[in-house]
Amino acid sequence: MRAQDLSGISFDSIIAEVNYDINLLYVVPCVYTRNMILNHLRDRISMVESVTKAIIQPGQLQPQPLPLQPGVTPIAEPPALQQPTTPGNQTTFTLQELSKYDGKGGNPAYVTVNGTVYDVTSNATWAAATHFGLTAGKDLSNEFVSCHAGESILSKLKVVGKLV
Amino acid sequence: MSNRSITCPEYKARLNTAANLLDTMKTQIRQGVLKKRNLVWLELTGCSGNIISLLDGSNPDFKYLISQMTNFIYNNSLSASEGEVAMEQLFSVLGSDYILAVEGAVTTKNNGLYNIIGRLNGKLVTAIEAVKTLGEKAAFVIAIGACATHGGVSAARPNPAECVSVQSVLNRKVIKLPGCPCHPDWFMGTLAHILLYGEPDLDRRDRPLLFYSTLIHDRCPRRSYFDKGIFAEKLGDKTCMFKLGCRGPVTRIDCPIRQWNQYVNWPIEDDTPCIGCAQFGFPDAMEPFISYNTTREVRR
Structure with missing residues (x-):
């Protein structure tokens, strides 16, 4: 499927259909009807899959804008691609940005060690986003070395990005 | 022993660590196999909390400790003798076999002038002098409680008397029993x-x-609540107190099994987060003891 062929498809309507199907699945008691709905759902998902494949050419990280034809409403970007940096650890933080992630008032707790930013929000040793007098939202490279040098504990933490 | 019935063999074994040792010891003392050793309990800069905790011990009790297990030479709060006589009694152990127990931190500012423990031969004796003199010659040195093991509350910021741990002034092995206070079983065992x-x-x-x-x-x-991410929002909730700042995940000690006050209860069972009193660095490194604005669900 080429990108040009997709210009008439509205993602919004596909998402709306998917949501409708999911809602319906909750209330429909008949097993045959449910199978029909599931089939329809699978069909919509495969459509979304082929569209995203066509939009992202191999080797490209950024989605290509679709060529617009006169009189056609532009297609909304697929939601999964709106945050291209999330899965690939590409998110970057300055020290100032990092300081917001202090684990308080709804913000997650992030710390950085040697340039990598880790999520410690749910780490048991970081109760209330504090750890042996240290607080989240900071570069703790020196503190880490002074207590945990040679320990392979960083690999257990979720990486959320890099410090710049 | 406990108000709960313990069915897990591991828990039972752990709870009985001190009791088993003490039973063996009692048997050997009865048979006359085991000889009493001298025990000196030195109190430096602290709150006397550890000796009070020990007095609350029940298995065996303090009376058994001082009459059957050891020759209890000295403790500044409990000795019958006082003044220079008590100090002479304290330093009389030098040259004999003795075990030194120390509670409280060592003040170092102005050569330890902020803690004078008595007068010997007309001269003032500082805590730092006493612990150094007695510590070098003892068969074993046991540091008891947070202050003796790592400075604890006495060394908390701003630490005006420049308190340090017993180990900091002794160039020898010091057995450490951190806790604020130390459980009687940890010391007795x-x-x-x-x-x-x-x-x-x-x-x-x-x-x-x-x-x-x-x-x-x-x-x-309450571990299963942690694993499922069900967290207490306020004191009194019966779920995991991780988001309130519980220090159980960084504190190595057997409180959940042994419990306190003759094995009846412990902080978490009583809806108080662990404040890490048995961990090095307490209290400064374990603060804040309670937090209410910790992120529970991350905003996206």
């Missing part, structure tokens, strides 16, 4: 082990593995 078999197995920070091997978090009755 360690002492029984010394009398029976010598030094117990210690971790790399010189804490007896008998008591300090496992994290509170790993034996916490």
Whole structure:
């Protein structure tokens, strides 16, 4: 499927259909009807899959804008691609940005060690986003070395990005 | 022993670590196999909390400690003698075999002038002099409680008297029993082990593995709430207090099994987060003790 062929498809309507199907699945008691709905759902998902494949050419990280034809409403970007940096650890933080992630008032707790930013929000040793007098939202490279040098504990933490 | 019925063999074994040692010791004392050793209990800069905790011990009680297990030479709060006579009694152990127990931190400012423990031959004796003199010659040195093991509350910011741990002023092995206070069993069990078999197995920070091997978090009755992410929002909730700032995940000690006040209860069972009193660095490194604005669900 080429990108040009997709210009008439509205993602919004596909998402709306998917949501409708999911809602319906909750209330429909008949097993045959449910199978029909599931089939329809699978069909919509495969459509979304082929569209995203066509939009992202191999080797490209950024989605290509679709060529617009006169009189056609532009297609909304697929939601999964709106945050291209999330899965690939590409998110970057300055020290100032990092300081917001202090684990308080709804913000997650992030710390950085040697340039990598880790999520410690749910780490048991970081109760209330504090750890042996240290607080989240900071570069703790020196503190880490002074207590945990040679320990392979960083690999257990979720990486959320890099410090710049 | 406990108000709960314990069915798990591991818990039962752990709860009985001190009791088993003490039973063996009692038998050997009855048979006359085990000889009493001299015990000196030195109190430096602290709150006397550890000797008070020990007086609350029940298995065996303090009376058994001072009459059957040891020749209890000196304790500044409990000795019948006073003044220079008491100090002479204290320093009379030099040259004999004795075990030194120390509670409280060592003040170092102005050569220890902020803690004078008595007068000997007309001269003032500072705590730092006493612990150095008695510590170098003792068969074993046991640091009891947070202040003696790492400075604890006495060394908390801003630490005006420049308090340090017993280990900081002694160039020898010091067995460490951190806790604020130390549980009577931790001391009695360690002492029984010394009398029976010598030094117990210690971790790399010189804490007896008998008591300090496992994290509170790993034996916490509320652990399943942590694993499922169900967190208490306020004191009194019966779920995991991780988001309130519980220090159980960084504190190695057997409180969940042994419990306190003759094995009846402990902080978490009573809806108070663990404040890490048995961890090095307490209290400064364990603060804040309670937090209410910790992120529960991350905003996206």
